[in-house]
Amino acid sequence: MEAINHVAGKAIPFGRKxxxxxxxxxxHWLKTITREGLGKGAFEAVKLEEGNVFTDERWAGxxxxxxxxxxxxxxxxxxxxxxxxxxxxxxxxxxxxxDIFSGNAFKNGILTVALPQEAIDRLMEVAQDxxxxxxxxxxxxxxxxxxxxxxxxxxxRKHCLLNGxxxxxxxxxxxxxxxGYEGKARETLPFLASPVLAA
Amino acid sequence: MTNAxxxxxxxxxxxxxxxxxxxxxCLIYIDRHIVHEVTSPQAFESLRAAGRPVRRPDLTLAVPxxxxxxxxxxxxxxxxxxxxxxxxxxxxxxxxxNAPAFGIRYIGDADPEQGIVHVVGPEQGFSLPGATIVCGxxxxxxxxxxxxxxxxxxxxxxxxxxxxxxxxxxxxxxxEIRVEGKLGAGVTPKDxxxxxxxxxxxxxxxxxxxxxxxxxxxxxxxxxxxxxxxMSIEGGARAGLVAPDEITFDYVKxxxxxxxxxxxxxxxAWWKSLATDExxxxxxxxxxxxxxxxxxxxxxTSPEDTSGIGGVVPAPEDFADASKxxxxxxxxxxxGLTPGTKLTDVEVQNVFIGSCTNSRIEDIRAAAExxxxxxxxxxxKWAIVVPGxxxxxxxxxxxxxxxxxxxxxxxxxxxxCSACLAxxxxxVPAGERCASTSNRNFTGRQGPGARTHLMSPAMAAAAAVxxxxxxxxxxxxxx
Numbered sequence: 001m002e003a004i005n006h007v008a009g010k011a012i013p014f015g016r017k018x019x020x021x022x023x024x025x026x027x028h029w030l031k032t033i034t035r036e037g038l039g040k041g042a043f044e045a046v047k048l049e050e051g052n053v054f055t056d057e058r059w060a061g062x063x064x065x066x067x068x069x070x071x072x073x074x075x076x077x078x079x080x081x082x083x084x085x086x087x088x089x090x091x092x093x094x095x096x097x098x099d100i101f102s103g104n105a106f107k108n109g110i111l112t113v114a115l116p117q118e119a120i121d122r123l124m125e126v127a128q129d130x131x132x133x134x135x136x137x138x139x140x141x142x143x144x145x146x147x148x149x150x151x152x153x154x155x156x157r158k159h160c161l162l163n164g165x166x167x168x169x170x171x172x173x174x175x176x177x178x179x180g181y182e183g184k185a186r187e188t189l190p191f192l193a194s195p196v197l198a199a
Numbered sequence: 200m201t202n203a204x205x206x207x208x209x210x211x212x213x214x215x216x217x218x219x220x221x222x223x224x225c226l227i228y229i230d231r232h233i234v235h236e237v238t239s240p241q242a243f244e245s246l247r248a249a250g251r252p253v254r255r256p257d258l259t260l261a262v263p264x265x266x267x268x269x270x271x272x273x274x275x276x277x278x279x280x281x282x283x284x285x286x287x288x289x290x291x292x293x294x295x296x297n298a299p300a301f302g303i304r305y306i307g308d309a310d311p312e313q314g315i316v317h318v319v320g321p322e323q324g325f326s327l328p329g330a331t332i333v334c335g336x337x338x339x340x341x342x343x344x345x346x347x348x349x350x351x352x353x354x355x356x357x358x359x360x361x362x363x364x365x366x367x368x369x370x371x372x373x374x375e376i377r378v379e380g381k382l383g384a385g386v387t388p389k390d391x392x393x394x395x396x397x398x399x400x401x402x403x404x405x406x407x408x409x410x411x412x413x414x415x416x417x418x419x420x421x422x423x424x425x426x427x428x429x430m431s432i433e434g435g436a437r438a439g440l441v442a443p444d445e446i447t448f449d450y451v452k453x454x455x456x457x458x459x460x461x462x463x464x465x466x467x468a469w470w471k472s473l474a475t476d477e478x479x480x481x482x483x484x485x486x487x488x489x490x491x492x493x494x495x496x497x498x499x500t501s502p503e504d505t506s507g508i509g510g511v512v513p514a515p516e517d518f519a520d521a522s523k524x525x526x527x528x529x530x531x532x533x534x535g536l537t538p539g540t541k542l543t544d545v546e547v548q549n550v551f552i553g554s555c556t557n558s559r560i561e562d563i564r565a566a567a568e569x570x571x572x573x574x575x576x577x578x579x580k581w582a583i584v585v586p587g588x589x590x591x592x593x594x595x596x597x598x599x600x601x602x603x604x605x606x607x608x609x610x611x612x613x614x615x616c617s618a619c620l621a622x623x624x625x626x627v628p629a630g631e632r633c634a635s636t637s638n639r640n641f642t643g644r645q646g647p648g649a650r651t652h653l654m655s656p657a658m659a660a661a662a663a664v665x666x667x668x669x670x671x672x673x674x675x676x677x678x
Binding site: 016017018023026033074097177181190191198 | 371
């Protein structure tokens, strides 16, 4: 995972509520066996709508996406995060996110910033012409007009994002602790912890 | 550990904590991991690149389901029928190779046990009450119907579980959904969960694990509970739970991977201890009267867009929230619906009975009961019934249900995810409507431009018969 601290630039003022993962990346794009190249399929159906923000030159390559409540609801497909990354988005700002999506985003170094709807409304306005600045270290979103909104983030996630840490590697270092649990579980919950399958 | 009263969720969580950090994040042990072809190739690739093995292949099961065609997979000579889409073929081939390469049990495309992962898990006794179960698929929540803590994960988490058999998680809040009373005739578990999502909204459960309580769930079969818990994710909750009870134990007992002998007795004793304690509190609760639930369908492009079948298509102005009004406008435009139209006047050209939500034997029976002695309407061009697994298919055929379905003019297919998300060739044409027993009515879900109406198997079968959304209770007696 790439370390991330500061995201600044144009912000795509999408604003729609309940954006589901089928909208972010339709299922027929999930047949890939790599993580790359999904930007082309991102928001495929929305791109066909007249006046949409994704084919508008003003926001081409913008690193920030602004959306409405419950962004990323639906499936667990990490392809949604990969598609955003592939289109150059490394930060999504919305009033709320689905649990699975925000986890997937985090694991790919995409910053999800939850702000109240009033702040979103203001940022949607600013994003029409100006850039937005997101700083993870100070947990703040600022605009050229002196707007400043602060956001909450889980301290562990913040630490991993700032340092680009590999969670699998971190957990593997706890191998002995995991073995300790397994040994105990084989005594107390043998029906769950004992070997079940052979290849 | 204190003796304070605990919820079912809290008890399962506590039993699986490997390590607890100062900030409350816990390393949680995963008892069962099911892998399918869509969300695993990148995870296996990362393991390979880092030289990491799978920690517990014996707790991991690989089953292809999303890309498989639902037409015959072997020709008359027993040779594999090639898969037309090269990308689907490649993804399936990756799983078939990755599973043995990492020592994982693989159920193949033509094995009788093959099926949709969330149907196979419970059916094989691989999914168990009280277990932590994950899969790179959000409908893993389905397994919560057994009283398992089961939830969908992304591919990075699939890799994390393969490598460590654990996940780093923050505890969720708890959400009790209590449904009490007597369900009316024609009201099925699917109607219950669609109604619930209509009440709580698609973000209502975000950050929560739902526990379904009340006599309606207590009296429901395990298959019905699986249907309900399956769609917890449509209510925003990563997982749903129904406390395991005698109905659960009867269902699990004797299945291939279920515990046996002394292990079984020990398991049942523990499962009995999992029910939420008297005096334990939930972070929030919703109470629903069973009598308020009608046979339910969706009219929009979000699973919260539900209505009793007796209702009409709403207007954007009916909604107080400005962004919801905007969403409804988009929805109705996409769905080609005019506010005020009676739902029973909406014609359908396609019918899909299947998916991890509704493809178990009780679902096929419910559809067949409606179809018996009837025939699909002429305006219904495409109607398929896709059993959830090879074993469901065999059971249905043993009961003669396939014949009823075929005689009614519907197609009887091979098991898989099929037209629920249209990754295989089963797609609903653009601009056409589908009465579907699946779980998501999202834009483009059943194919680009496809218009989905979610409902129960009985209601989908009724729609096939009349060619319109139909109140199954109003069907004239079969000729």
